[in-house]
Each structure stands twice: as C-alpha cells, then as structure tokens.
Amino acid sequence: MTHQSSSQQPPYRHEEGRFDPSLGELVTILWQRRGVVLISFVGVLMMAVLGISQWSEHYLAVAEVGISHPVGHGKWQGHAGEIGGARDGGVTISAQEIETLIAQMKSQDVLSAAAAVLRGDGVWADPISQGEAIDRIRAGLEAKRIGNAAVIQVTYQSPSATRSAQVLQAVLESHVWWREERQKQSLRQQVQEVSSQYETAQRILADRENSLMAWQRAAGVLDVEEGKLMLERIYALDAEAEDIGRELAVARVALENVREGQTLADLLALPDVASNPIVSQLAERFDALRSEYAALDQRYGPKHPVMKSKARALDDLRAKLMEAAKAASRSAHHALDLAVAGAAEKLKLVTAQRDQWQARLMERHDRMQGQAALLRAVEAARSEVLELGTKTQNLQREFAAFRGDMDILRPAAVPSTAEFPNRRDLYLMAVLAALFGAVVAAMLRHYFDQTIDDDFDVETRFGSRLFARIPMMGPHDLSDKTDTAVNEAVGHLAVLMRIMRQGTPGEKGAPNSAQIQSKDEARAQAQVIAMTSAVSGEGKSHLTRHVARVLAEFGARVLVINADLHDPGMGLVHEGAETPRDVNSAIIGDMTAVLAGDCAVGDAIGRVDAGGYDYLGANLPVPGNIATGLLEAGLGDLIAELRGHYDHIIVDTPPILSVADAIVAMGAANVWLFVLRCGHSKKRDIAQAMDQMRAVGIVPDGVILNGARPRRAYGVAPSATPLTEDMG
Incomplete structure (x- = not known):
C-alpha cells in the first residue's frame, strides 16, 4: 500500500x-x-x-597565655645564662613542652579548681555535680599554639557570652595558680632540706667547739704515737658520722617516696618493692601476659572471646601484683622507718663515741697536737655551716621573690557577636x-511530565494516527484467561490490519474487473507488518504475540519474524520455552543461518502451537556489525520469498534508538506500527525515533498506545480484579 x-x-x-x-x-x-x-x-x-x-547560638571567648621563661626552669635556679635563647632575651620552647602545658590546662586538677570557683560565683544557675561541671568546661575548652611563639591561645565556647568569658578566665587563673603552687612546693622542699642540713651542721660545730674548750682545760701530755692513733680514730669516727648522715638523708628520701607512691608504676619504681621476690615474680608474669595480650590483640581484636579471657586474666594478675606491691611497700615502709631510726641512733652513738675520743685526746694529748686536731675539725664544721647558711639565705630570698613561668597576656573578654x-x-x-x-x-x-500518559494526543504531536489503545497486559496473555479488554483491543487492531490488507473499498456501484483483479493480486501477497518502538520495554514483543494469535484465530496464515539478532530472547514464542527448539516437537533452524545462506527457510521456521502461528528467529545473539549486515543483505529477499506463503508477516524489530537494524527491517515492510507505552515512553525519545524514521522516508501508519487504562468490555460486567502490568 x-x-x-x-x-x-x-x-x-x-x-x-x-x-x-x-x-x-x-x-x-x-x-x-x-x-x-x-x-x-x-x-x-x-x-x-x-x-x-x-x-542555639554559641559565643567564643578568646584569651592568650604567654611563657616568660622555659618550662621547668624557674628564676630561682639562677641559670638564665645557660638557657638557650635567654642571653638575647628570647625564649626557646619546644612543641612537646607546649602540648604538655595544653594537656595540663585540661587536667582534672585545674578543671576541678575552676569548677569550684565558678560554682562559688554562681555561674551555673542549675545545681550540677562536680563531674558535670568539669565535663561542661572540658567540652567547650580549646587551646592551641600561636605560630612558633611561646604563646598559647585558649578559647571557650558557650551559649552565653558572659558565661564563656567567666569560665575561660576561671580556667586561666586556675591553671596559673596550679602551676605556681607546684613550683612553690618544689622550691619549699629544697628550702626545708637545706635548712635541716644547716641546723645539723650548726649542732656539729657547737659540739666541736665545746670539745675544743674542754680539751684546753684538761689537756695533758700524751705519747706521740698514742696521740696519732687516737687522732686517726677521731677522723674515722668523723667519716663514719658523715656516712651515717648521708645514709640517714637517703633513708628519709626513700621513706618519703614510699609514702607518696600510689600507682603500680610508682610502687614498682621503688627498689625495695621491685626487689621483693613475690613482686618480681608477679611483675615478670604480668609483663609476659601483657606482651601476649598485645600480640593477640593484633590478630583477633578486643571483642574476641580469647581476648576477653586474656583481658580478665590480665586484670586479675594486675590486681595481685598491686596487692603484692602494696604489701612490699608496707614492709619497705616499716623497714625504712627502722632504718631511719637506726641510722639516727647510730649517728648519735658514733657522735658520742667521737666526742669521747676527743675528750680523751684533749685529756691525754699534748696541747699543741690536740689543739691543732680540734682546730681543723672546728674549722671544717664552721666552713660547712657558712656554706649551708649562704645557700639557705639564697633559697629563702628567691622563694620570697618567686614568680611563675606563665603570664596571662590577654584576659578573657565578653564576646560581642555569636560564632558562625x-x-x-x-x-x-x-x-x-x-x-x-x-x-x-x-x-x-x-x-x-515528559513521560506520556493515557491522554497523550499522538496525532497532534507527531502527525500519526492512533490505531489502538491496548490496556495493561498480564503475564499469561496466551492462556485462555486473557483479559477481555485486552482481547477486544488486540482484536480491533487485528481487524484493522486485515482491512488494510484487503485494500480500501471502492466507490458505490459494482466494481469493475480491474478493481477485482487488483484486490485478488493484493490478497495473494502477504501483508508485512513492522512492529517497532523507540526504546525497549514498550511491550512490543507481547503485542506482536497477541496480534499474531488473533490473526491466526481469524484463519489467516501468520509468520512472526524476530528481527532482533542482537538479543533474540523468547518473548515471541511462549513463557515456558527455554530455547527456540522447544516451540514444538520439530527441530527449528536458525534465522542467522538462513540469512547467511547456510540453511533453508523451511528448516528454520517453527510452529508455535499455543498461538497457531509460525515463528522464525535466531537462536544465539549476533554481534552488532554482523547482525546489521545480515539483515541489510538478506532480510528483504527472505520476506519476498515468504510473502506468497502467508497472509500476514509480522516483523518484530529491535528498538530504533538502540541499533540501526530497526530501520533496515522496517524498509522491507509495507505497514509500519509504532508502539508507545503509557508511563514509560519519553517524549524526547519518541521525537528522536520519529526523526530517524522520517530521515529515511518512513512515516508510521499508526501508533499503538500500550498500557492504557482499560475500558469496560461490551456486554461483559466489569471485573473486580485489578489489572497488572507486565510489559517485558
């Protein structure tokens, strides 16, 4: 036509x-x-x-803290000339020291002091515990170093501008006070230790001076050798007294360390505790178990049952080690108490013995020899007293003039604007x-809105007539339970195809012989219908199957050709067939072999018993260029050869926008049907497909709107079961 x-x-x-x-x-x-x-x-x-x-808006209060001299070196030590950078007035601070100061600023002691100050000032209206106050302060507090300078910038963020400044100022003052107290405590301990040594030296000097005076009053003539021996004994007693004094000082320091040791690490650092057999044995087991735990942690992770068991064992062993260390510490404490008391008593006895020997020496020695010996002892004691007195005075003077190593350079001010x-x-x-x-x-x-709907006007938009509105089709369209509305719509389309094949009726009156002969010739040739779509998923293959079945039911000879060699599929056969050879008992050939000339057409055509039509298609996918070449070279001749054997030949083409095979297959047809689907087809895809067809002179005879709303079937009550959509 x-x-x-x-x-x-x-x-x-x-x-x-x-x-x-x-x-x-x-x-x-x-x-x-x-x-x-x-x-x-x-x-x-x-x-x-x-x-x-x-x-809630947040306000950020900012302050700055400067370090006046290197951390850990106070002015009282008098080493300003030896500190790096101090000769030219500069201060050299390492990044590690800055990080330590920042960590100290956020420590529990500093924040506890700040929280106590803030609670006393009534900064927090709601009653909160000490822990909650510390958590609030720590949550909003931040500190960082400014460049490479010895300056730390501290910020605090809070919903209240006034509160942010108050909290930040309290933290700064608490930190400076805490550092000064620690430094003063260290200096105070030095002063107390030197003062104790000074008092001891004064007592020794007084004793020696008294001994010298007593000797001078009761000195006698002594043998020279005997005097030397007695003098050596006195020197030995002096040396022993000095050793005992040092031992006494060491014992006192060790006793203080034992008293201050609280943690396991502090206890194990004590020699008396570490040398305890039980503690050393438990420490070795603890170190071994901890090494094993670290090795297993890399393999399993903390949540593994083995790791949990090891963790419990490690905690139990740590508790045992702590108990043993505390017991050893108590023993060491008692032993050190006894050692201090014994050393003091021993020092007293040695001093008394030395005094006795001095008294005997003064009584028995020659005045010149005894006086020289006693003068040397008195001079040594006096020199020690002078040295300790000078050191004590210097420490007391520096303690009175103490100044910390940190200054508040920029106090916290109330922020005027909230943060971004x-x-x-x-x-x-x-x-x-x-x-x-x-x-x-x-x-x-x-x-x-580019997707078409049921009210889409095909003829106005694209200039093609709407041939049929096909309702939504279910998954079993070839069965006897096919929906009546679908059957009616497909039946109307099939009747329209038969009318188009028979030709347009002539004018009124009896037809002449030429018209009858032309119609007979047209009926002798098969009608070639090309079913195409813009993209896949429009329901084209399902529609082809329906139309072929209905035309076959009308008594027509129908052949379905699947021209999609890229993806043959089984949509044109039936749902249960897995390969084209399962269509019926006969063995089906391959359309690819027919187009290539390797197989006869009759051997490749199979019968679809469920639909009553013949089927011709490929068994396996064919690459793009080869498939296009085969269709372009042999599809027209194949259809021309088959037109005399069928009434209708329906060609199912691939999507137009996917491959060029669709245009090649449509060139061999004389009826072109363009399939759309409501809710799926896009207007831009339809326009592109129309442009490609018009470029080769193909104008669709009609458009089929698939997936339309079903209408009530004529003479049949409406079904209460909703229709489902399975377009494939």
Whole structure:
C-alpha cells in the first residue's frame, strides 16, 4: 500500500522533546510551574524555620597565655645564662613542652579548681555535680599554639557570652595558680632540706667547739704515737658520722617516696618493692601476659572471646601484683622507718663515741697536737655551716621573690557577636535552600511530565494516527484467561490490519474487473507488518504475540519474524520455552543461518502451537556489525520469498534508538506500527525515533498506545480484579 510523504505531515518541533532548556526557557518553566515552586519554597522554608528555632547560638571567648621563661626552669635556679635563647632575651620552647602545658590546662586538677570557683560565683544557675561541671568546661575548652611563639591561645565556647568569658578566665587563673603552687612546693622542699642540713651542721660545730674548750682545760701530755692513733680514730669516727648522715638523708628520701607512691608504676619504681621476690615474680608474669595480650590483640581484636579471657586474666594478675606491691611497700615502709631510726641512733652513738675520743685526746694529748686536731675539725664544721647558711639565705630570698613561668597576656573578654553560623546566617541559608529546592522541584516536575500518559494526543504531536489503545497486559496473555479488554483491543487492531490488507473499498456501484483483479493480486501477497518502538520495554514483543494469535484465530496464515539478532530472547514464542527448539516437537533452524545462506527457510521456521502461528528467529545473539549486515543483505529477499506463503508477516524489530537494524527491517515492510507505552515512553525519545524514521522516508501508519487504562468490555460486567502490568 502507499504511504503519505513526510512533507505532508504536520511539522514537528524537535526542541519540544528535549530537556535542554536555556536561561530564558528556564524562567518560562519556573513561571509555568509557579504553583510547584511556591509550594516547594514555602514547605522547605517552613521546615528550615522550625529547625532554626531549635538552634542555639554559641559565643567564643578568646584569651592568650604567654611563657616568660622555659618550662621547668624557674628564676630561682639562677641559670638564665645557660638557657638557650635567654642571653638575647628570647625564649626557646619546644612543641612537646607546649602540648604538655595544653594537656595540663585540661587536667582534672585545674578543671576541678575552676569548677569550684565558678560554682562559688554562681555561674551555673542549675545545681550540677562536680563531674558535670568539669565535663561542661572540658567540652567547650580549646587551646592551641600561636605560630612558633611561646604563646598559647585558649578559647571557650558557650551559649552565653558572659558565661564563656567567666569560665575561660576561671580556667586561666586556675591553671596559673596550679602551676605556681607546684613550683612553690618544689622550691619549699629544697628550702626545708637545706635548712635541716644547716641546723645539723650548726649542732656539729657547737659540739666541736665545746670539745675544743674542754680539751684546753684538761689537756695533758700524751705519747706521740698514742696521740696519732687516737687522732686517726677521731677522723674515722668523723667519716663514719658523715656516712651515717648521708645514709640517714637517703633513708628519709626513700621513706618519703614510699609514702607518696600510689600507682603500680610508682610502687614498682621503688627498689625495695621491685626487689621483693613475690613482686618480681608477679611483675615478670604480668609483663609476659601483657606482651601476649598485645600480640593477640593484633590478630583477633578486643571483642574476641580469647581476648576477653586474656583481658580478665590480665586484670586479675594486675590486681595481685598491686596487692603484692602494696604489701612490699608496707614492709619497705616499716623497714625504712627502722632504718631511719637506726641510722639516727647510730649517728648519735658514733657522735658520742667521737666526742669521747676527743675528750680523751684533749685529756691525754699534748696541747699543741690536740689543739691543732680540734682546730681543723672546728674549722671544717664552721666552713660547712657558712656554706649551708649562704645557700639557705639564697633559697629563702628567691622563694620570697618567686614568680611563675606563665603570664596571662590577654584576659578573657565578653564576646560581642555569636560564632558562625548564627541565626541570621541560618535564615539566609534557609531562604537560599528553599529557592534551590523550589527550582529543583519545578525542573523535576517538568522533566517527569515528559513521560506520556493515557491522554497523550499522538496525532497532534507527531502527525500519526492512533490505531489502538491496548490496556495493561498480564503475564499469561496466551492462556485462555486473557483479559477481555485486552482481547477486544488486540482484536480491533487485528481487524484493522486485515482491512488494510484487503485494500480500501471502492466507490458505490459494482466494481469493475480491474478493481477485482487488483484486490485478488493484493490478497495473494502477504501483508508485512513492522512492529517497532523507540526504546525497549514498550511491550512490543507481547503485542506482536497477541496480534499474531488473533490473526491466526481469524484463519489467516501468520509468520512472526524476530528481527532482533542482537538479543533474540523468547518473548515471541511462549513463557515456558527455554530455547527456540522447544516451540514444538520439530527441530527449528536458525534465522542467522538462513540469512547467511547456510540453511533453508523451511528448516528454520517453527510452529508455535499455543498461538497457531509460525515463528522464525535466531537462536544465539549476533554481534552488532554482523547482525546489521545480515539483515541489510538478506532480510528483504527472505520476506519476498515468504510473502506468497502467508497472509500476514509480522516483523518484530529491535528498538530504533538502540541499533540501526530497526530501520533496515522496517524498509522491507509495507505497514509500519509504532508502539508507545503509557508511563514509560519519553517524549524526547519518541521525537528522536520519529526523526530517524522520517530521515529515511518512513512515516508510521499508526501508533499503538500500550498500557492504557482499560475500558469496560461490551456486554461483559466489569471485573473486580485489578489489572497488572507486565510489559517485558
């Protein structure tokens, strides 16, 4: 049959099918969708306002702390000339020391002192515990070094501007006070130790002076050798007294360390505790178990049952080790108490013995010899007293003039503005987000409106007639339970194909012999129907199967050719067949072999018993270029050879926009049907497919709208069961 020329079709604007708007078109789209824009803008803005109403602004108070001299070196030590950078007035501070100071600022002691001050000032109106106050301070406190300078910038963030400044100032003052107290305590211990040594030296000097005076009163003449021996004995007793004095000082220091040791590490650091057999044995087991735990932790992870068992064993062993260390510490404490008491008593006895020997020496020695010996002892004691007195005075003077190594360079001030983002910034961002959301909503609405629906006017938009509206088809369309509405729609389409094959009826009156002969010749040739679509998923293969079945039921000889060599599939056969050879008992050949000339057409055509039509298709997919070449070279001749044996030949083509095979297959047909699907087909895809067909002079005879809303069947009550869609 003849077809209308493409020039007679109404012009089609290709731009209407594309979603590539310019700036002017974008403004037009937003105006057309102003309802969606307004609703989206108001909705997003209201949700943002509700969220912002729950937002609390934060104020950041800033302060700076400077280090006046190197950490750990106070002015009282008098080594300013030896400190690096101190000669030219500079201060050299390492990054590790800065990090230590920052960690000390966030320590429990400093924050506890700050929390106590703040609670006393009534900064927190609500009653909170000490732990909660410390947690609040630590959560908002931050500290960092400014460049490479010996300056630390400290900040505190709080919802209240006044509170942020108060908390930050309390933390700074507590930190400076805490460091000064630690440094003063160290200096105070030095003063006490030197003062104790000075008092002891004074007592020794007084004793020696008294001894010298007593000797001078009761000195006698002694033998020279005997005097030397007695003098050596006195020197030995002096040396022994000095050794005992040092041992006494060491014992006192060790006793103080034992008293201060609280943790396991501190206890194990004590020699008396570490040398305990039980403690040393448990320490070795603890170290071995901890090494084993570390090795297993890399393999299994902390949640593994083995790791949990090891962790419990490690905790038990640590507790045993702690108990043993404490027991050893108590023993060491008792032993040190006895050692201190014994050393003091021994020192007293040695001193008394030395005094006795001095008394005897003064009584028995020659005045010149005894006086010289006693003068040396007195001079040594006096020299020691002078040295210790000078050191004590220097330490007391430096303690009185003590000044810490940290200064508050910039105190905390009440911030005037909140930190970003404040409420004004959030409201501005909410407006921008609402505008953006409104634009996106309008564009999405416009984009999804490109999908055709049941009311889509095919003839107005694309210049092709609507041949049929096919309702949604279920998964068992070849069974006896096929929906009546679907059968009626497909039946109307099949009748229309038969009318088109028979030709247009002549004018009124008896037909002449030429008209009768032309119709007979037309009936002798098969009608070649090409079923095509723009993209896959339009239901084209299912529709081909339905039309073939209905035409076969009318008594026509029908052949279905699957021209999709890229993806042959089984949609044109039936749902239960796994390969084309399962269509019936006969062995089916391959359409690819027929087009290549390796197989006869009769050997490749199979019978679909369930549909009553013949089927010709490929068994396996064929690569793109080869498939196109085979169709272009042999499909026209194949159809021409088969036209005399069938009434209808339905060619199922691949999607037009996927491969070029569809255009090649449609060139061999005389009826072109274009299949669309409601809710799936896009206007831009339809426009592109129409443009490709018109480029080669193909204008579809009609459009089939698949997936349309079903209408009530004539003479049959409406079904209560909803129809489902399975387009395949």
